[in-house]
Amino acid sequence: xxxxxxxxxxxxxxxxxxxxxxxxxxxxxxxxxxxxxxxxxxxxxxxxxxxxxxxxxxxxxxxxxxxxxxxxxxxxxxxxxxxxxxxxxxxxxxxxxxxxxxxxxxxxxxxxxxxxxxxxxxxxxxxxxxxxxxxxxxxxxxxxxxxxxxxxxxxxxxxxxxxxxxxxxxxxxxxxxxxxxxxxxxxxxxxxxxxxxxxxxxxxxxxxxxxxxxxxxxxxxxxxxxxxxxxxxxxxxxxxxxxxxxxxxxxxxxxxxxxxxxxxxxxxxxxxxxxxxxxxxxxxxxxxxxxxxxxxxxxxxxxxxxxxxxxxxxxxxxxxxxxxxxxxxxxxxxxxxxxxxxxxxxxxxxxxxxxxxxxxxxxxxxxxxxxxxxxxxxxxxxxxxxxxxxxxxxxxxxxxxxxxxxxxxxxxxxxxxxxxxxxxxxxxxxxxxxxxxxxxxxxxxxxxxxxxxxxxxxxxxxxxxxxxxxxxxxxxxxxxxxxxxxxxxxxxxxxxxxxxxxxxxxxxxxxxxxxxxxxxxxxxxxxxxxxxxxxxxx
Amino acid sequence: xxxxxxxxxxxxxxxxxxxxxxxxxxxxxxxxxxxxxxxxxxxxxxxxxxxxxxxxxxxxxxxxxxxxxxxxxxxxxxxxxxxxxxxxxxxxxxxxxxxxxxxxxxxxxxxxxxxxxxxxxxxxxxxxxxxxxxxxxxxxxxxxxxxxxxxxxxxxxxxxxxxxxxxxxxxxxxxxxxxxxxxxxxxxxxxxxxxxxxxxxxxxxxxxxxxxxxxxxxxxxxxxxxxxxxxxxxxxxxxxxxxxxxxxxxxxxxxxxxxxxxxxxxxxxxxxxxxxxxxxxxxxxxxxxxxxxxxxxxxxxxxxxx
Numbered sequence: 001x002x003x004x005x006x007x008x009x010x011x012x013x014x015x016x017x018x019x020x021x022x023x024x025x026x027x028x029x030x031x032x033x034x035x036x037x038x039x040x041x042x043x044x045x046x047x048x049x050x051x052x053x054x055x056x057x058x059x060x061x062x063x064x065x066x067x068x069x070x071x072x073x074x075x076x077x078x079x080x081x082x083x084x085x086x087x088x089x090x091x092x093x094x095x096x097x098x099x100x101x102x103x104x105x106x107x108x109x110x111x112x113x114x115x116x117x118x119x120x121x122x123x124x125x126x127x128x129x130x131x132x133x134x135x136x137x138x139x140x141x142x143x144x145x146x147x148x149x150x151x152x153x154x155x156x157x158x159x160x161x162x163x164x165x166x167x168x169x170x171x172x173x174x175x176x177x178x179x180x181x182x183x184x185x186x187x188x189x190x191x192x193x194x195x196x197x198x199x200x201x202x203x204x205x206x207x208x209x210x211x212x213x214x215x216x217x218x219x220x221x222x223x224x225x226x227x228x229x230x231x232x233x234x235x236x237x238x239x240x241x242x243x244x245x246x247x248x249x250x251x252x253x254x255x256x257x258x259x260x261x262x263x264x265x266x267x268x269x270x271x272x273x274x275x276x277x278x279x280x281x282x283x284x285x286x287x288x289x290x291x292x293x294x295x296x297x298x299x300x301x302x303x304x305x306x307x308x309x310x311x312x313x314x315x316x317x318x319x320x321x322x323x324x325x326x327x328x329x330x331x332x333x334x335x336x337x338x339x340x341x342x343x344x345x346x347x348x349x350x351x352x353x354x355x356x357x358x359x360x361x362x363x364x365x366x367x368x369x370x371x372x373x374x375x376x377x378x379x380x381x382x383x384x385x386x387x388x389x390x391x392x393x394x395x396x397x398x399x400x401x402x403x404x405x406x407x408x409x410x411x412x413x414x415x416x417x418x419x420x421x422x423x424x425x426x427x428x429x430x431x432x433x434x435x436x437x438x439x440x441x442x443x444x445x446x447x448x449x450x451x452x453x454x455x456x457x458x459x460x461x462x463x464x465x466x467x468x469x470x471x472x473x474x475x476x477x478x479x480x481x482x483x484x485x486x487x488x489x490x491x492x493x494x495x496x497x498x499x500x501x502x503x504x505x506x507x508x509x510x511x512x513x514x515x516x517x518x519x520x521x522x523x524x525x526x527x528x529x530x531x532x533x534x535x536x537x538x
Numbered sequence: 539x540x541x542x543x544x545x546x547x548x549x550x551x552x553x554x555x556x557x558x559x560x561x562x563x564x565x566x567x568x569x570x571x572x573x574x575x576x577x578x579x580x581x582x583x584x585x586x587x588x589x590x591x592x593x594x595x596x597x598x599x600x601x602x603x604x605x606x607x608x609x610x611x612x613x614x615x616x617x618x619x620x621x622x623x624x625x626x627x628x629x630x631x632x633x634x635x636x637x638x639x640x641x642x643x644x645x646x647x648x649x650x651x652x653x654x655x656x657x658x659x660x661x662x663x664x665x666x667x668x669x670x671x672x673x674x675x676x677x678x679x680x681x682x683x684x685x686x687x688x689x690x691x692x693x694x695x696x697x698x699x700x701x702x703x704x705x706x707x708x709x710x711x712x713x714x715x716x717x718x719x720x721x722x723x724x725x726x727x728x729x730x731x732x733x734x735x736x737x738x739x740x741x742x743x744x745x746x747x748x749x750x751x752x753x754x755x756x757x758x759x760x761x762x763x764x765x766x767x768x769x770x771x772x773x774x775x776x777x778x779x780x781x782x783x784x785x786x787x788x789x790x791x792x793x794x795x796x797x798x799x800x801x802x803x804x805x806x807x808x809x810x811x812x813x814x815x816x817x818x819x820x821x822x823x824x825x826x827x828x829x830x831x832x833x834x835x836x837x838x839x840x841x842x843x844x
Contacts (some may be wrong), residue, residue: 043621050577126588126631145583195622199591203622223620223628225705225794253789255687256703260792263694263702419570419807426578457577 011016017262029536031244031527032400033516036257038270040224040250044205046181047120047127049289052438052525055181057248060229060529061212062184065094065113065163066175070531072444075175077098079108079185079213080163089170092135096161101234102187103217104208109158116185122198129182131456132440137166172483173347173443180441187211208438212251213528215241219384224250241340242533261511267534268519274391277332280511287511290334291521294343294439295506296447297335299384299432300425301397303499304461308431309379312371313500317432318357320406321399327504330394334509338502340495342411342487345523347443349484353492357502361406368407371534376408383414386434387421395503425459433454437504442523445474450495543828557820561813562605566598571825572807578844592618606814614817615810619803621832625814626753628799631764635705638788639718639842640780643712644773647726654723655730658728659765660757662735670727677724686717714791718784722776729772734765745816754805763837770837778823795842 039056046062049055067078080094080493100108117136119402120127121143133141137154141147154166167174177183187204188197191212195202203209210218215237216229227248231241250265251257254273261269272280274286280288323337338343339357344350365375373379384400386392398415403409411432416424425433437457447453449471453463470490477483494500508525519532551719571594579585589595593604609613632783654670693713694702700709737743738761746760748751785797796815803811835841 003715040620042619045621048621050575062616123581123584124591126579126584128575128579130584144581153819200588201616201622203593205622222794223623224632224633224798249792251703252790256792257694259690259702260704263698265701265704272543309790314591330735351699419574420568420573422576422578423570426574 002318004454029534031242031534033246033268033532033534034259034266035241035246036249036251036266036269036271037227037248038250039252041227044218044221045186045202045485046184047116047125047129047186048200049052050128053248053250056280057227057229058184059214060142060208060211060216060246061214061218062181062186063100063214063235064178064181064184065096066178066523068179068526068528070518070528071522073176073179073524074525075179078252083254089172090167092165092167092174093158093161094165096163097159097236101211101236102213103232103234104187104190104232105158106187106189108138108185108213109160110163111160111416112188112445113163113185114155114157115188117153117199118150119188119191120438121150121153123451124198126200127182129180129499132177132180135167135169135171135177137168139168153507170356171475172480173441173445176347176441176443181479185213187213193355199292213349216243216246219245226250237530245451246529248482255397258511264513266514267516272509272511274330274332275379276332277334286514289508289510289512289521291508291525292336292343292345293506293508294346294442294523295436296338296343297395297434297503298338298434299501300342300435300460300504301499301501302428302433302461304428304430307371307373309383310371313373314501316364316367316371316407317369317403318498318501320505321357321402321501322359323503325361326395331396331504333503337505338505340422341491341502342447343439343499343505343523346439346447347441348480349444349487351488351491353488353495355492355495357495364406365503368409372479376410379407379409381410381412383412384432384434385414385416385421385424385430387418388415392434399503426459428459432501435500436506439524442493444484445471448474448487448490448494451499456500460499461496462494464497466494467493467497481516539832542674542835545833546824546828546831550821553824554817554820555829558606558710558813558817559602561816562602565807565809565812566601568807572809573805599805609813609817609837617811618810619806619808619811625810628811629796629814632794632799633781635786635793636661636784636797637781639711639714639784639793639795640777642715643719644720644777644779646715647722650719650723652728652730654727655769656734656757657729658731659734659738662731667731671731674724674727677720678728682717682721682784682786683790685720686713686787689713690790703790705791705793710791714787714793717790718780718787723821725772725776726769729768730765731767734761737761737765740764767834767838770830770833774826775823778819778826781822781826 036140037056037501038053041057042051043049044058046058056498063078065080067074069076073520074292079096079100081097083094085092096108096110102108117133119125120130120133121139123143123145124537130143138147138152142150142153156164158164190204190209191197191202194204194209207221215235217231217232219230220226229246231244232238235241251260257269258273258276260266301308301314303309326332327335327337338515340351342349343349368376384396386396393415400411400413424430437447448458451462452468452471467490470486474483474486477486512519515534515537517533517535519527564603573579573588579588593601612716616624617623617628618630654674658667674717685800690702690713700713704710743760748754785801788795788797798816799811800819803815
């Protein structure tokens with residue numbers, strides 16, 4: 001009997017040991033991160049895509065001159081190991097690190113960046129984000145075809161490892177801009193090999209063709225099914241990278257995604273159904289994350305149409321909306337009331353002006369009466385347009401009700417399918433329409449320059465030379481403090497004129513497996529993957 | 539028979555042409571296009587260049603002729619939405635998944651539906667009739683978007699037997715097949731019962747009984763052949779519909795099939811993708827209707843003469 005027990009004990013000991021050692025060593029659990037990524041990405045060409053799901057994947061595959069700090073996203077060295085800025089703020093010189101490599105082994109050179117930017121700005125490519133590069137000298141002219149000679153544009157490869165960028169004017173947020181994928185380099189030889197350099201429909205982004213310089217390489221891409229990226233053996237900082245693979249699951253239905261999360265098939269979800277928030281709050285609060293996010297949900301008001309061309313009517317509409325109630329009852333207190341337009345803390349800027357959209361039905365009625373519609377009498381029929389979606393419909397119904405109760409006016413609801421809605425909004429064929437804006441970079445400029453007279457996403461008819469001047473002045477402001485002061489003035493003016501009706505500030509609401517580490521709340525909901533890893537369950 | 543098949547295939551050509559033409563023009567006349575995005579290209583020059591690249595700057599008539607020309611050569615074009623991918627590639631990878639799901643679902647539908655229908659027809663107005671027929675009624679009434687999540691709740695989240703979504707393992711096939719097949723099983727059960735009841739009261743069945751054929755032989759050899767006609771007529775379009783993919787079931791179970799592309803392409807104004815999937819679907823329907831007609835002729839001697 002004794003020998004048998006002896007062996008048994010030995011086996012137990014061995015098993016016990018191996019188990020406890022695996023608990024301590026995180027490398028022994030498979031470092032494969034499964035992410036819910038919302039929609040199927042439109043593509044993986046950083047110069048052609050525009051969305052968030054695309055960002056999530058591209059940021060694993062390609063690295064720009066700078067990259068993001070894991071906690072607050074401030075620019076830290078990426079391909080560039082250091083940089084200098086000239087005294088007047090116009091010339092930036094980036095020194096590229098020698099060990100920065102493409103996934104095919106080639107070195108990342110300054111010329112790679114220049115050529116990438118040339119492609120981005122070539123008019124025939126039709127890049128929607130080309131305007132992100134317009135801060136550079138002559139970039140806009142070249143992009144619009146007014147200038148044919150690219151050597152006049154402010155990009156210069158001084159030598160293999162030195163890149164000089166000359167700006168049009170001082171751009172205080174320039175380094176943050178570089179973290180946007182429109183500034184990422186692409187591997188031009190691959191682009192040329194798989195299609196035309198300056199045309200859409202190029203196949204260089206397909207698996208097998210893709211050459212990147214990021215912490216991961218593209219391994220598999222099956223449309224509507226999965227995108228798999230694997231740790232890159234050529235990435236300069238590969239020692240930091242702990243994940244072996246990331247699997248991006250394009251699950252667009254929120255209910256399906258939540259069930260997939262619950263079944264343990266994904267570690268982090270893209271979002272969470274509103275009706276599940278209270279459940280997680282009560283039962284598994286450690287899995288629910290609600291992080292501040294750089295976005296505003298608002299309504300556009302068509303200032304060209306009667307009676308909305310009267311500022312008092314616009315203000316009345318804005319003051320008659322009880323935002324507290326919306327946040328509490330529709331969104332389960334997961335979003336923040338927006339009494340102004342730029343989300344608080346955007347690049348260190350928070351609006352502090354007097355003009356605020358407090359709920360004030362009394363004052364709203366008064367304003368409406370002054371505009372000639374006492375008690376809503378004689379107010380013409382108007383409609384509120386939104387893109388077909390359950391969430392937008394609920395919001396519109398609540399606000400419709402508030403306007404009826406507080407102002408005595410009837411607004412009818414109209415929903416249009418996404419593309420039709422976009423067209424209607426852009427051609428200003430609406431009275432009031434729903435909108436959302438997610439900042440391109442963490443700076444107030446991305447929220448306030450929308451309302452320039454010729455702003456690309458204005459669509460309200462709001463046009464004020466004085467406002468345009470303020471935004472232009474802000475770019476030239478000698479200090480960050482003065483710049484913020486100018487933004488204060490501009491936003492005050494915007495709120496007074498009220499071409500927009502802010503409702504709430506977005507948050508990133510998602511589910512996360514507590515084993516995922518180094519997944520910090522950040523304002524753009526970016527999570528630099530090279531630091532992320534999976535820890536064993538406690 | 540051969541003549542019939544050739545004739546039907548020839549007739550299919552104008553049908554497909556009409557489908558292609560209608561799809562082409564309906565898409566062009568719908569508000570919004572593939573390049574209308576949230577961050578639109580404001581500059582006219584850039585927009586023009588982009589349209590020119592896709593041949594969309596030409597007059598509509600010219601575009602239509604180009605489209606037909608490409609179609610003749612079997613070229614469905616590049617997808618507007620999925621950058622870098624071609625429409626035929628997307629159909630080639632997603633269709634087999636929808637087809638596989640369809641086969642599993644059909645197997646479930648036939649197995650459940652035929653059994654239930656036969657039992658009900660052989661013992662009409664008994665418990666063996668009412669019970670499966672009530673179940674079938676429920677199957678028809680409960681839509682897939684309710685049935686799917688219920689099955690997931692029970693078998694994935696509670697019992698943890700299967701994944702909640704995905705299309706990787708054999709286990710991933712079971713719940714979608716049950717969900718999709720269940721709905722069809724209900725129809726098949728009712729059609730089988732109806733068809734069999736009608737046939738079993740016919741004179742030739744009495745004759746078969748009279749000449750001493752065993753009851754099993756009467757049902758399987760004499761009865762089924764006529765009794766299944768309505769089921770076969772139903773199965774043709776049903777199979778085509780199943781093969782083209784079910785948007786709802788593919789969404790609920792996160793199956794990367796053709797059904798999703800079929801619906802989403804329209805929302806994305808992915809012109810090439812819409813025409814590609816619509817034509818593919820139309821071809822499937824034509825083919826399956828033909829197959830069904832052939833099977834019906836084989837099953838029903840009366841049709842052979844005509």
